[in-house]
Amino acid sequence: MIKETNLHSYSLLDPDMIIHAVESLNYISDGRILALNSYENRVYQVGIEDKAPIIAKFYRAGRWTDDMIREEHAFMLELANVEIPVVAPIAIENETLFKYEEYRFSIYPRFGGYAPELDNPDHLLQLGKILAQIHNIGETNPFKNRRSINVEDFAIKPIQYLLENNFIPDYLKIAYSTLCEDLIIRIKYCYEQTGNYKTLRLHGDCHQGNILVRDEKFYIVDFDDSRSGPAIQDIWMFLSGDRNYMTLGLNDFMEGYNEFRNFEARELYLIEALRTMRLIHYSAWLAQRWSDPAFPIAFPFFNSQNYWEDQILSLREQASLMEEPALVWKHY
Known part of the structure; x- marks a missing residue:
């Protein structure tokens, strides 16, 4: 945290x-x-x-x-x-x-470029190739100083911070805290379903904004949030939409990834758990930075009643998604 x-x-x-x-x-x-x-x-x-x-x-x-x-x-x-x-x-x-x-x-x-198109199968395939190579190197040695992606840092402590520092409106506190208790149980269950996984050095925050495309080549930038964790952490943020759409994207990504590295399919159980933790952690990050004058200007939507009502709705949706079977993909 x-x-x-x-x-x-x-x-x-x-x-x-x-x-x-x-x-x-x-x-x-x-x-x-x-x-x-x-x-x-x-x-x-x-x-x-x-x-x-x-x-x-x-x-x-x-x-x-x-x-x-x-x-x-x-x-x-x-x-x-x-x-x-x-x-x-x-x-x-x-x-x-x-x-x-x-x-x-x-x-x-200085390095310019444009963001990849996540609805473009070829872009996902190319991203898969690069991330697999990063993970191959990431597996060779552990981090000694940087922390791992874990439930404590990305869910339990952020929830405690938000509640203890009165960011949640009074009329939503019970609903939020009760929901979060349930989410922690579901997140831990997803980890149990996954079982033991390989812990790698990761990018850690691998989303569209941290990829640059230039001259039809892809480049990864900004490892500031680099941590140890499962390979799926660097993959799930490329997958969004309904289940069918995510499956199509996963197939395209894995076609490239498995050219260089075998992906452990059981890690797919973690996708919605990791997405849930990111939602929680993001709110706590904004809360912890709220006294920085740049943040209220850049994030005016935060810390309003509408924000927290929407958060509860999003987290309830995540609770349901964690109940669904893990995604599957066509092996190549």
Whole structure:
């Protein structure tokens, strides 16, 4: 679970500070800065004289330790070194995590592209090939510092935080807490149905927004939420819609995936459990960041009566979906 922090020092991260940080690495900035879409961290495109711009990522205080960040970077570089298409951080004298004043930051090459089309069978097939190769490398060594995807961090603690900090409206508290108690039971049952699974180093937040397509090639970006867990965590977010539509997408994805790696079908029991945990965790993440001035501006829909009513409806639907049989796919 993300620790709450009141260290909203991003207000001090002005253009001069950003440029000075980048220039501390012996770059010469041309003074152009473009803020990119990021809320957990702060990410900027910084112009460099006579060279392509670079991307500077400034890390939120109190979230990851230095060792956790370096472990994420090492995983990305390990993937890049065997030509798996990820956008890895730039290393300078074997270091990827830098400090300037109170800020920790990393730099990346600028890399443009467009999001994949998840209703395009060929796009899903290509994603399957890449994720299988990532998982093959992810299996070779464990994370030593980064945590796993688990029920405690992604469901139990987030629920406790929301209830104890009075984010749930009074008239919905009983309904929410009772529903969540039932959801935890169902989530744990899904894990029991799955049984033992291989724990891998994962991307962890592998959705459409973290994939770039350029020149008909696919690239994976932003391993900030990288954790250990089952392979299906990096797959289920590509699957949505009704059962038939998800099955079609799964078939396309697995056609590519199984060219490089055998998928353990029993992990399919976890899809709706993981989706449920993500819904819960997302609400708690917004709640924990609500005192950051950027969040009420970026997420004005949060913490309203309508939001929590809709959440309860969505979670009730998830309770029903966890009762359904796991998806199946056509083996190749």
